[in-house]
Amino acid sequence: MKYVSEFRDPPAARRLVATIESLMSRRPKTLQGAPLKIMEVCGGHTHAIFKFGLETLLPETIELVHGPGCPVCVLPVGRVDDAISIATSEGVIFCTYGDALRVPGSRTSLAGAKAEGADVRTVYSPTDALALARANPSRRVVFFGLGFETTAPSTALTLLQAEREGVSNFFVFSNHVTIIPALRALLDAEDLQVDGFIGPGHVSMVIGVEPYHFIAEHYRRPFVVSGFEPLDVLQSIAMVVAQHVEGRAVVENQYSRLVSTQGNSAAQTAIHEVFKPRAHFEWRGLGSIAESGLELQPRFARFDAEQAFRVPALSVADPKACQCGEVLKGQLRPYECKVFGTACTPETPIGSCMVSSEGACAAYYSYGRLTSLRRASGLKVHP
Numbered sequence: 001m002k003y004v005s006e007f008r009d010p011p012a013a014r015r016l017v018a019t020i021e022s023l024m025s026r027r028p029k030t031l032q033g034a035p036l037k038i039m040e041v042c043g044g045h046t047h048a049i050f051k052f053g054l055e056t057l058l059p060e061t062i063e064l065v066h067g068p069g070c071p072v073c074v075l076p077v078g079r080v081d082d083a084i085s086i087a088t089s090e091g092v093i094f095c096t097y098g099d100a101l102r103v104p105g106s107r108t109s110l111a112g113a114k115a116e117g118a119d120v121r122t123v124y125s126p127t128d129a130l131a132l133a134r135a136n137p138s139r140r141v142v143f144f145g146l147g148f149e150t151t152a153p154s155t156a157l158t159l160l161q162a163e164r165e166g167v168s169n170f171f172v173f174s175n176h177v178t179i180i181p182a183l184r185a186l187l188d189a190e191d192l193q194v195d196g197f198i199g200p201g202h203v204s205m206v207i208g209v210e211p212y213h214f215i216a217e218h219y220r221r222p223f224v225v226s227g228f229e230p231l232d233v234l235q236s237i238a239m240v241v242a243q244h245v246e247g248r249a250v251v252e253n254q255y256s257r258l259v260s261t262q263g264n265s266a267a268q269t270a271i272h273e274v275f276k277p278r279a280h281f282e283w284r285g286l287g288s289i290a291e292s293g294l295e296l297q298p299r300f301a302r303f304d305a306e307q308a309f310r311v312p313a314l315s316v317a318d319p320k321a322c323q324c325g326e327v328l329k330g331q332l333r334p335y336e337c338k339v340f341g342t343a344c345t346p347e348t349p350i351g352s353c354m355v356s357s358e359g360a361c362a363a364y365y366s367y368g369r370l371t372s373l374r375r376a377s378g379l380k381v382h383p
């Protein structure tokens with residue numbers, strides 16, 4: 001398949017693995033045997049790593065840790081409760097991406113609310129929700145705005161369309177978040193043990209590469225924006241390892257076939273026209289991060305679900321057994337969570353990381369359980 005097969009070529013993958021092994025052998029003697037921790041920020045990379053078994057190809061001293069780049073995973077319990085409160089309001093059609101349906105709130109999920117009678121519908125884009133609003137003028141249609149800068153432009157453009165058309169029964173419950181404040185919070189954490197980053201490809205298509213420079217300059221960590229095919233990920237790992245071995249810390253762009261230095265200016269303009277940073281936004285497991293969430297500009301107040309509906313807006317603690325926070329900060333591997341695969345499964349999720357299609361726990365559960373068990377029991381991972 002054009003544009004896919006060439007990025008899944010086994011001989012090319014073997015050459016990249018050999019390059020990585022060769023680079024790792026050039027580490028100083030004092031570091032030989034010590035783990036090199038590389039965080040893939042984006043859940044899409046986590047799934048590529050497990051789907052294609054990339055971790056099993058790498059030297060065992062390379063440890064891939066998973067970051068906070070799954071927007072559904074970082075949605076806190078309180079915001080899920082707010083969404084359910086809106087969805088169960090009189091006359092509402094609540095529209096959400098399928099990923100968010102089963103994220104647990106404090107009592108139930110959106111899927112649970114739907115089972116109890118709420119009109120919750122899965123949509124593929126905000127324009128689907130706007131179409132529902134046009135088709136159902138007597139109902140209030142609310143779109144659950146989720147995602148990083150990747151999806152924020154489509155929500156923004158849909159709101160601009162709704163404004164142009166004068167649609168009065170369409171609302172957005174914005175939970176859009178931005179990646180840079182989250183990365184900064186992660187890097188400021190005293191207990192962060194990450195030697196380099198594989199940067200998110202999709203977000204970077206919108207924001208470009210320049211916003212990441214502080215990571216290399218201030219925090220002295222290599223940062224490589226990466227595509228999502230197996231050869232993309234392997235090449236990005238090789239680029240991070242090369243920087244590490246050569247004592248460099250710069251931002252590099254492996255995904256240059258789609259990501260430009262400046263990003264997508266039309267998408268950035270749409271975001272700025274419709275959204276502004278919230279003073280604070282709470283992230284599941286990471287706590288409150290300043291200016292990390294997006295709310296609607298005053299001009300769009302009439303579309304703002306938080307103003308149109310009375311929501312509890314409570315900060316609700318994660319369930320005691322849930323260790324999503326440690327997983328999202330790369331401090332814990334999913335299989336190290338006490339309830340992974342037992343009390344917490346995709347059918348009976350306790351945390352959000354087991355539900356989202358980009359969640360690290362879902363990736364381990366779907367593709368990596370054998371590897372995880374081998375690692376946990378000290379067995380050799382390589383076949």
Ligand code: SF4
Nearest residue numbers: 324337344351354361
């Ligand atoms: S196994 Fe479940 S509770 Fe544990 S970190 Fe993963 S999603 Fe959270």
